[in-house]
Amino acid sequence: MVQHLDLRDVKGNIMKISSNIENLHQVRDYIRQFSASLAPPLPDEKLDMLELAANEVAANIIRHGYGDDKPGEFKIIIIQEATGISIQFLDQGDPFNRENAILFNPEADEIIDKTGGFGLFIIEEIMDKVTYDQDDLGNNRTQLFLKI
Amino acid sequence: MKIEKTNENDVVIIKIASKMLDVPKVSEFKEAILPLVKNQKKVLFDLDELFFVDSSGCGAILSCIRQVNADDGEIKICNTNKRVRTLFELIRMHKIVDIYNTRQEALDNF
Numbered sequence: 001m002v003q004h005l006d007l008r009d010v011k012g013n014i015m016k017i018s019s020n021i022e023n024l025h026q027v028r029d030y031i032r033q034f035s036a037s038l039a040p041p042l043p044d045e046k047l048d049m050l051e052l053a054a055n056e057v058a059a060n061i062i063r064h065g066y067g068d069d070k071p072g073e074f075k076i077i078i079i080q081e082a083t084g085i086s087i088q089f090l091d092q093g094d095p096f097n098r099e100n101a102i103l104f105n106p107e108a109d110e111i112i113d114k115t116g117g118f119g120l121f122i123i124e125e126i127m128d129k130v131t132y133d134q135d136d137l138g139n140n141r142t143q144l145f146l147k148i
Numbered sequence: 149m150k151i152e153k154t155n156e157n158d159v160v161i162i163k164i165a166s167k168m169l170d171v172p173k174v175s176e177f178k179e180a181i182l183p184l185v186k187n188q189k190k191v192l193f194d195l196d197e198l199f200f201v202d203s204s205g206c207g208a209i210l211s212c213i214r215q216v217n218a219d220d221g222e223i224k225i226c227n228t229n230k231r232v233r234t235l236f237e238l239i240r241m242h243k244i245v246d247i248y249n250t251r252q253e254a255l256d257n258f
Contacts, residue, residue: 021172028200048231055202059171106240112214118203118239125238 013078017058019066019093027058027076031087034078042085046148049126050085056119057089057142065093065140075139084128084147090139098132149176153184159258160184161251163194169205177208185212189221190258194251196227206239213245226254 015030017023031051035042042050054076066072074091104114104121124130129145150165162184169177185191193209201209209225216223226248228236236242248254 024171025168048234051200052202052231052235055170055200059202059204063171104239111210111240112217112244114207114210116203116207118206122203122235122238 015076016073017076018073019062019071019091021059021062024055024059024062027054030054030076031078038080042148046085046146050087050144050146053123053127053144053146054087054089056123057087057144060096060119061089061091061093061140061142065091065096067093070094081145084145087144089142090135092139095134095140096132096142149173149180151180151184156255159190159192159255160188161192161194163196165197167197167199168201169198169208170200170202171204174204174208177205178211181208181212182215185216185221185223187219187221188216189219191216191221191223192251192254192258193223193225194227195225195229195232196251198232199229201232201235203239206235206241210241222258224248224254224257226251 013034015026017026028051031054032047035047041047058074058076061074065074070093072092074089074093077088077090079086079088101120102117103124104117123144127144128147129143131143133141135141152163152165154161154163162181166173193212213223224246227250228247233247236247246254246257248257
């Protein structure tokens with residue numbers, strides 16, 4: 001089960017990042033650094049999935065949550081849980097409405113015709129659990145969970 | 149973004165000599181690559197040095213595939229690492245473009 005945490009109680013694995021798309025690689029670096037701190041580190045395949053999903057979530061927050069005209073920052077919290085890794089993203093950009101999102105459907109859509117829209121599909125395909133809501137402090141919260 | 153373009157027989161080989169193809173790199177990639185593939189009949193993308201691609205990077209590669217297709221050309225990909233290959237298969241890119249383990253294998257199949 002994914003824990004819902006008050007940031008004030010969490011120590012250590014929190015990264016704050018400004019919503020500049022050039023910072024996107026920092027999100028991936030953070031995931032890798034976290035993995036390297038574990039004993040043993042995450043298996044490569046799992047790490048790759050976490051890194052990619054985190055990259056996609058962060059890119060969406062930066063581009064769609066904030067955008068060029070409303071810069072801000074967001075937080076990433078990584079937690080090693082008993083059965084897997086949880087990553088929380090907390091931002092104060094425009095909220096994401098999952099119900100209105102159009103997911104790429106590989107069974108129905110012709111990929112050659114697609115100009116985008118893969119990110120959400122990728123996130124939800126490679127993570128074991130993905131939730132979108134708001135925390136008690138009014139932050140938009142995206143949570144990823146991957147079983148390890 | 150570093151791009152290396154060579155020709156072998158009548159195949160234009162484009163090597164993406166960059167580790168990342170993510171959101172910040174996509175515009176630069178398209179500006180560099182699309183002119184190189186336009187009107188080409190045989191194009192091979194060598195992704196040997198590419199360590200990470202995200203969804204936007206996939207979209208950029210797709211735009212190149214569309215360009216080559218529109219010009220009645222043929223495009224193939226080679227030398228993807230395991231994670232890039234996994235992503236391509238996840239979004240079914242392997243259904244529209246042949247992906248080979250080695251450059252020679254790709255060249256032999258044009």
